[in-house]
Amino acid sequence: MDTRGIISVDLLLATFMVMVMMGIMSFLILDIFNMADESQELAEARSLAENVAGAINQAYAGGNGHTIKITTPPYLNNKNNYRVMINSSGVLVKVGGRSGMAFVIPGKISSSKSLKGSQIILLPGRNYVIVNKKEDNGENWIFIDEI
Amino acid sequence: MYMGIKGQISAEFVMMVGFMLVVTCAVALFIGGVNELTHAMAAARTGAGEGAVADSLAVYPDEAYSDYIKEHQRLLSPSSVKIVKIEYKNQGLNPLYNRTKIQLKIYASASSVKSADRDCIGERINFHARKSICETFNTQGLTNSFFNPAFSNKYVFTTCDVQWV
Numbered sequence: 001m002d003t004r005g006i007i008s009v010d011l012l013l014a015t016f017m018v019m020v021m022m023g024i025m026s027f028l029i030l031d032i033f034n035m036a037d038e039s040q041e042l043a044e045a046r047s048l049a050e051n052v053a054g055a056i057n058q059a060y061a062g063g064n065g066h067t068i069k070i071t072t073p074p075y076l077n078n079k080n081n082y083r084v085m086i087n088s089s090g091v092l093v094k095v096g097g098r099s100g101m102a103f104v105i106p107g108k109i110s111s112s113k114s115l116k117g118s119q120i121i122l123l124p125g126r127n128y129v130i131v132n133k134k135e136d137n138g139e140n141w142i143f144i145d146e147i
Numbered sequence: 148m149y150m151g152i153k154g155q156i157s158a159e160f161v162m163m164v165g166f167m168l169v170v171t172c173a174v175a176l177f178i179g180g181v182n183e184l185t186h187a188m189a190a191a192r193t194g195a196g197e198g199a200v201a202d203s204l205a206v207y208p209d210e211a212y213s214d215y216i217k218e219h220q221r222l223l224s225p226s227s228v229k230i231v232k233i234e235y236k237n238q239g240l241n242p243l244y245n246r247t248k249i250q251l252k253i254y255a256s257a258s259s260v261k262s263a264d265r266d267c268i269g270e271r272i273n274f275h276a277r278k279s280i281c282e283t284f285n286t287q288g289l290t291n292s293f294f295n296p297a298f299s300n301k302y303v304f305t306t307c308d309v310q311w312v
Contacts, residue, residue, distance in 0.1 A: 009160075020178070027283070043204060046205065
């Protein structure tokens with residue numbers, strides 16, 4: 001009998017068992033990876049909404065002339081087709097058919113220099129400035145513009 | 148008769164390989180059935196977790212978001228939702244689908260959410276659990292848009308209301 005090239009039945013059996021286990025584990029791991037990927041998208045959307053809402057609230061709290069610069073991320077979980085919509089009630093992030101809202105201090109928000117109320121849409125990978133402006137009648141507005 | 152000294156296998160080895168094949172086939176059949184249920188339960192856990200994450204982060208599909216703006220505004224803010232455990236009950240062969248029926252019961256906690264809103268959260272958790280099972284076994288075409296019931300090859304899965312703990 002040749003002394004080389006011999007494998008035992010034990011090794012064959014063990015290899016078979018390991019392959020079966022790896023097959024089972026790969027399914028479970030794939031599921032978990034998919035879940036992690038979806039969760040990351042939701043978490044990034046929530047985080048963005050809260051960050052923008054936080055910046056607006058900070059501008060409100062800072063009083064007339066308070067200015068904050070923000071940069072929207074170019075991607076949310078590798079997707080660059082998300083939108084951030086801002087109105088007087090909150091910041092809405094829409095990505096991949098899902099929506100998440102972060103509330104802001106109720107107040108007047110505008111993207112026009114004439115300070116007329118409107119819905120503002122922030123696009124991915126852009127820089128914006130958030131300014132607290134006081135109108136002649138004493139009312140404070142949050143003015144958001146791209147820079 | 149000439150007999151080479153290399154390339155021979157013993158009769159014991161042949162018998163052993165034959166026996167191993169028979170045992171392997173028997174074990175594979177058994178493991179296949181159990182393994183399918185294990186896969187389905189793992190998929191249900193993954194899906195339930197996904198639903199809980201969506202509820203926790205308050206990022207919902209657009210249609211659900213529109214509904215919540217009208218009726219369940221509390222759900223628009225993040226809350227702590229955790230999956231505690233998932234149990235299943237074998238309800239025997241379902242003659243309608245010719246598959247073994249399994250009912251899933253998901254236990255979860257969401258202490259900061261009131262009971263009216265919990266129903267919405269629970270529905271989402273159940274929906275994602277069933278959806279995940281269908282996606283794992285690629286049976287989306289066999290069921291409805293709510294993935295109710297969810298199918299695997301040998302089992303049909305339903306969910307009962309989430310038990311809040």
